[in-house]
Amino acid sequence: MLRSRRRILLATVTTLVLLSLGLSSCSSPIPRRDPTGEVFPSVVGQALSGESVRIPEDFAGRPIVLLVGYKQSTQFDLDRWLLGLSQAEVPVDVREIPTIAGLVPGMIGGWIDGGMRRGIPSEDWGSVVTVYRGASAIQEFTGTENPMPGRILLLDPSGEVIWFHDRGYSVGSLNRLREALDASAE
Numbered sequence: 462m463l464r465s466r467r468r469i470l471l472a473t474v475t476t477l478v479l480l481s482l483g484l485s486s487c488s489s490p491i492p493r494r495d496p497t498g499e500v501f502p503s504v505v506g507q508a509l510s511g512e513s514v515r516i517p518e519d520f521a522g523r524p525i526v527l528l529v530g531y532k533q534s535t536q537f538d539l540d541r542w543l544l545g546l547s548q549a550e551v552p553v554d555v556r557e558i559p560t561i562a563g564l565v566p567g568m569i570g571g572w573i574d575g576g577m578r579r580g581i582p583s584e585d586w587g588s589v590v591t592v593y594r595g596a597s598a599i600q601e602f603t604g605t606e607n608p609m610p611g612r613i614l615l616l617d618p619s620g621e622v623i624w625f626h627d628r629g630y631s632v633g634s635l636n637r638l639r640e641a642l643d644a645s646a647e
Contacts, residue, residue: 493604497625501527501616502602504595506558509577509586516558516590517620524623524642525554525616529599531561531608538611541630551639553615557589562596603627613638617645 501517508514516527526546528539539557546555559577581589592599603612603625615624615638624641626634 490606490608491600491604493606493627494602495625496602496614496622499602499622500620501614501622502595502598504592504598506590506592506595509581509589509591512587514590516556516592517616520554520616521620522618523554524618524645525556526551526638527556527558527614527616529558529560529603529612529614531600531605531612535609535611538609538629542611542613542635545630545632545635549635549639551635551642553642555588558599559589559591560596560599561591561593562600615641
């Protein structure tokens, strides 16, 4: 009888997972858009180090660069941005924001975050903030059409987007981000 209940439970969970995956895969991409001049939507994420982070509220009073990724394959682009910002010594806080919408990812978020922790040194865990429940607000803000390149946003101290880029890393785009940051400090 116990085996029968376990099989029913397993079948139910499997059906729900497959149904959720099917429903999320049917969603239409949201057209890409440039949100420059708009305030970033208020969302809550969790840093890989465990802290709850409110975006943009926890960064009020200082500019910040958000590196938003919608797919795991975006990581290569975001890594180039991180390296470029570091090598250029751009004087700004940076947070990587894996943005993962859907019922199933939210249910297995701990497992997903654990996988990310295995690939990121523990001293960097605080700079990676995963957003599950507020993911759709961010997706609507920048669009999900062609999700491969990261969405790079420079927010001013009030949370307004003052620079946006979604076409992949380049030295020219890094220089333009730096120029926007310098102009905002004047």
